[in-house]
Amino acid sequence: MRSWHALKGNPPANPPSLAARKRVRGLQNFPMVTTNCGMQVGCHLKVAWGRRTNRVTPTEMPWGITDTPRPYRDELHFGYFGRLQTYWLTPTVNDLARHLRGGTKGHASSDLLGLCDDLVHSLAEAGIDVAQLMWMHTLLPYYLSFQSSEVRTKVVADLEMGNLTGLHFRMGIGSSSVKHPQVFRYCPACWRADLLQLGEVYIRRLFQLPGVFVCPEHDELLRDTVVPYRPLASRAYWNFTPPDATKNCPFVPASTDEVSLARLLALDSRRLLLQGISEHPRVSYLAADYQRALQHLGLASRNVHPGELESMFLKQYPMPFLQKLGLPIEPGREGNWLRCFVRKTNRRFHPLQHILFRRFVERHLGIDCWTWMEAERWPCLSPMQSHPGPVAVTMMNLHFNAARDAWDGIFACACGFRYSAGGDGFPSVSSLRLNRVIAHSPHLHQRVAELAKAGCSAGAIASQLQLHRKTVQQWLSADDRQKAPRTRLDLTSEREAWLGLVKLNPQSTLKQLRTLAPALFSRLYAHDALWLKSVPLQRYLHRTKIRQDYWQSRDELLAKQVRTLDEEIRRRMPAVRVTISRIGRELGVLNNFRKRLARLPAVAEVLASSIETVEAFQLRRLQRALEQSPAGVSRRTLMQAAGLRRQKTRPAVMETIDRLFSGGDQS
Known part of the structure; x- marks a missing residue:
């Protein structure tokens, strides 16, 4: 294999055939041609990184390139792998797949790149960053641009495993009316x-x-x-x-x-x-942002006004333009995509629908409307006067109820203070109201303990720290209350008490003993559980009471039902073979026939006389066809009437048919 740089001199001793060279797209000796789009160009060939030529002699034809070229800016991976196939002179796609994946398994997706261990290893050896190839040379960032963190994690995990099945539907691409170009x-x-x-x-x-x-x-x-x-x-x-x-x-x-x-x-x-691998900062609150934007536009109060929204939307995007995008709107119809987009916030929509709606909002409210509509810096509502460290409040959860035009959420500060708050309208600091305190900061606990050691009363501490007096008393009593370790003497006396209880009630189970002495059981279970479980107790074995005459009565009843069903099956048209499985399924007792037939002797006797072999079933069909056919019927007509094929008819049945048509016994 020759290098990437200028290839001159004598060709290799065993050059590829002419057919192999012609299979290499883009490396043929093309003159100046006029393409289908009207461009008059020559097919430039890379002889060196800085040189190009339109005329390539056979001695200058590169037989293969050992270096791996890097993808161009914004190049789709589908075309990049096609260039690799050309540069490496792989005559078939399987050769390229074998070089990249180590085998011929895989799928050439046009928009996504399914990674496998062999592909990652091969590209890493060639010096290609697989993560950059996936995020900067596929359509994955576009598909995940408005998806939640959970969906992004699952999709990326499937891609890293090489599984592309169902990804487009999971991201809302496959189920959308927006279609890819052909x-x-x-x-x-x-x-x-x-x-x-x-x-x-x-x-x-x-x-x-x-x-x-x-x-x-x-x-x-x-x-x-x-x-x-x-x-x-x-x-x-x-x-x-x-x-x-x-x-x-x-x-x-x-x-x-x-x-x-x-x-x-x-x-x-x-x-x-x-945007690559980065996630949309407001992806979890898009529904609230869109609802607030409609409120600013006067298109929603508590509910969306769909008629006015559709008229304003069609003024910006004419219907012919939406039809070219594959997103036409039928005004007044409840199921059109625009109404579903602003109402059904739990569904996943195509990124193009998000783009159209956001452009619609930005035209009326300004391009920076999403910035000033974002939630402001959330405060820490801890009662501590001097905050320990910088205030860094994280929104743990946020729910916006469009029907009530209200919101509520859970917030946590770096100091350890957690609270629940909510308000009316769009989530903002101005409308925030404290609902309840979930957890106070550990620094506040420490401050209460310090003031108590200084001699302050619970009321004084509560007044100084703006806490409830009962909260301070609860914290102080919890600090004073220490669990005293139980001595060995106490455990010995309690063990003796438990053994005495077991001796007095030798037939009682553990549950019954626990009912007799609940406090003793609780102490032993909390401090000496291993010993408590090791004490041997009476085990109650549950035995199911079996009626002696149950199977006898069951046998008589089932025998009558089997005999009746056998006669009914033999009268059916078209004919059906009588088998144990058919009788058991229709009576609903097939499991009893398989596992407990020994307890049903009468049923077993009736089944033995009722079930048919394949040969007996064919003879019964032949007898019925013979009774219903006119005299002088041919062999072929008789077999067709009986539903018999020569290839599957048993020998004994064929002998009977031969005797019928040879003048033998026709009974």
Whole structure:
């Protein structure tokens, strides 16, 4: 294998075949060509990092590259692995999968990267950061942009295990009406710049997001390629080249306003992609933020006003534009996605729906509205006058009730003080009301003990620290009350008392003895449990009382039922074979037939005379068909009427049929 740098001189002694070289996409000797999108370019080939050429002679053709190239900025992993397949001269996708994963198992997902131990090990040896590849070169940050921490943890854990099953539905992508493009898309201006700067083109992940129709850098409409978004083969990666481009434009704007809206959506989508592994700071309170925003817009008081919301929303996003996004709204319909978005806060929605709604709010309230609507710095409500250390209050839990237009939450400070508080409207410090104290700070406990040692009374301490007098008394009594260790003499006397109780009640169980002496039992259980459990006691063995005549009466009843059911089954049309399983299932006693048939002798006798073998069942069907068929019927017609096939008919039955049609006994 030759290095990445300039390859000149004689080719290897055993060069690859012509067919193998042609399978390497992008490395063929292409002249200047006019692509489907109208670009007239030459197929640049990397001979060195700083050199490109349009004319490649067979002696300059690289036979393979040992170095692993790094992915380009915002390059989708699907195209990056396609470039690796080209650079490493792997003739098939299985060879690339074997090099990356150590085997041919795996799946080439277009948007997510399922990691396995072999893939992580191979990429790490090549010097590629797997975490950066997953967060900066797949669509994972976009999918998880508005997901909770719990969902993010589960999704990342599945990806690290290489499991992609059900992830799109778990993130609300697969169940949404927003659909991915059918083919990969590109920006003509970006590809022209890539050819000049890099000597090749690559596919960007931003352009594959639904709702992105414009390149935010060049303000140029995106075009389609000929490569389908879903791979035709399970492990088929693709190396994108200029001949893959087309002139087809998936988005035809009706006005300049639609172009401006599409550019804003592209910028918002790019912002979500670039956040990488970081989590949205308000992801747990999005429902409360959206409800408060609607209240500021006058579209909600306690309940949302859907009619006014839909009219204002359609003024900003015209219906034709929403149809191009795959998110049309049927005004007045309860089930349209906009009403569900602001009402059903427990459902997971597509990131594009969040982008549209947040843009709608920012247009009316300003782009910084989410900042000033965020909850302010929560205070520490501890009664201590001088706070030990800086105030750092963490919101442990927050619940916003849109129906009551109220909120409540649990807060914890670094000093150890925990409290529950709530209020009306949107969660804020101004509306905060203390509900109850969950736990006081340990520093406050220590301060109470110091004042008590100084001679202060409980009332004086409570007045000074702004505590309730009973709280101070409870803390002081708890500090004074010490558990005295029990002496060996006490345990000996209590053991003797317990043994005496056992001797007086030799037939009593532990539960009965505990009822007789509850205090003694509690003391021994608390201080001498091992000895208490080692004392031998009378064990009461529960024996089920069995009626002697139960199985006899049961046997007689079941025998009659089996005999009646046998006759009924034989009269059924079409014919059904009489078996123990069929009789047992229909009577609901199959388990008794399998395990307790020895206790049912009459039933066993009836079953032995009732059940049919396959041969007997076929003869019964043949007899019934013979009785119902007219005279002179043919062999084939008779067997069809009896439901018999020659391949599965038993030999004895075939002999009977032969005798019937050979002039023998037809009885």
